Amino acid sequence: MHRAITMQFAKLRNEMSSIHRIYSSSSSVEEDSRFDLEKKKKMIEIEIQMLREEGEYFVPEKVPEKNWNDLLNLKQRSQRMKYYTFLKKREIGFEIRKKRKEENETKFAQRIQLHDENPHIAYGLNRNCMFFRIRRQAMDRFYKTNSMHSVVHGEKLVLDLGYHENMSENEITNCARQVRNLYDENKRSRDPFDLYLCNLEAKTKFEEKIGKAIGNLGTNKCLVTASDKSYLDIFPKSKLVYLTPDCRNDLDEFDFDSVYIIGGLVEQGMRVPLAMAKAKKEGLRMARLPLAKYVGRSWATRSLGLDQVVKILLKAKNQRRWDEAFQDVEREEFNIQ
Numbered sequence: 001m002h003r004a005i006t007m008q009f010a011k012l013r014n015e016m017s018s019i020h021r022i023y024s025s026s027s028s029v030e031e032d033s034r035f036d037l038e039k040k041k042k043m044i045e046i047e048i049q050m051l052r053e054e055g056e057y058f059v060p061e062k063v064p065e066k067n068w069n070d071l072l073n074l075k076q077r078s079q080r081m082k083y084y085t086f087l088k089k090r091e092i093g094f095e096i097r098k099k100r101k102e103e104n105e106t107k108f109a110q111r112i113q114l115h116d117e118n119p120h121i122a123y124g125l126n127r128n129c130m131f132f133r134i135r136r137q138a139m140d141r142f143y144k145t146n147s148m149h150s151v152v153h154g155e156k157l158v159l160d161l162g163y164h165e166n167m168s169e170n171e172i173t174n175c176a177r178q179v180r181n182l183y184d185e186n187k188r189s190r191d192p193f194d195l196y197l198c199n200l201e202a203k204t205k206f207e208e209k210i211g212k213a214i215g216n217l218g219t220n221k222c223l224v225t226a227s228d229k230s231y232l233d234i235f236p237k238s239k240l241v242y243l244t245p246d247c248r249n250d251l252d253e254f255d256f257d258s259v260y261i262i263g264g265l266v267e268q269g270m271r272v273p274l275a276m277a278k279a280k281k282e283g284l285r286m287a288r289l290p291l292a293k294y295v296g297r298s299w300a301t302r303s304l305g306l307d308q309v310v311k312i313l314l315k316a317k318n319q320r321r322w323d324e325a326f327q328d329v330e331r332e333e334f335n336i337q
Helices: 002-025 037-054 065-072 077-117 136-153 169-187 205-214 274-282 306-319 322-327
Strands: 156-160 194-198 240-243 259-263 285-287
Touching: 037 065, 037 077, 065 077, 077 169, 136 169, 156 169, 156 306, 169 194, 169 205, 169 306, 240 274, 259 274, 259 306, 274 285, 306 322
Parallel strands: 156 194, 156 259, 240 259, 240 285
Antiparallel strands: none
């Protein structure tokens, strides 16, 4: 069976090469639209089947229809392998959540049965308890009030989202996920930042994903400022500090008068110091988190996730101690064994 799949895959690959040569020699403007995507899709399906048969690769059981467009745009096999891993992890996560939901439903049914068999008043919410349940609506109102206070009196934090042309589709999706996580982390903080999303180009796929990540971005209900303007047009240049792991200047103390900038760039391959080059070109001060001092020298130039950086800055701002800021961040977030 494996040999038959291999032969089918080789035949289809030869057909794809022939099609590519025909279209390469054609001068038609509609070259891409005439390319046989169905054959490419079939080739990818066979590739996934082969990898699954070998049993050594992390591939999904089924590719969702909404992900086929991204998968068909990947030209290299190494890119597809990474995307297969991403889809498989998401597939596993869905199965875990489904199993957890079924277990919770079973436990709830058991509690109902236990209560019916023993109708004595039990301790708990909505039963024999001196406390009221704090509903989600009340929590949301509290977080919104806290965020309103930060808009008026809080420290400003800028997320530079002008790197979408330097990221792949997968990296853009990952960046949007990190923006959502840092937004939630900041909102739930005791003393949150006043967030600014700068250089967010309008009517782009990146803006669409950022809007979905935050939800009510651009409405009166959202207290995050999103703009296609540069931070240089919003804040005094003397107050701006660009955070980049590629510079040599450690951020020894959190300066409450400075406006810190985080580059909204996710790089899954070889890292290029784009943020440092941009800060130098604009004549901005630069600093890096003191990872070498509090985590280890090998981490001096490591690039952390956007949500991790915001979490560390929140701890440093509210607790005013770098050691506690790094101590409170879970070790697995740094992939420390």
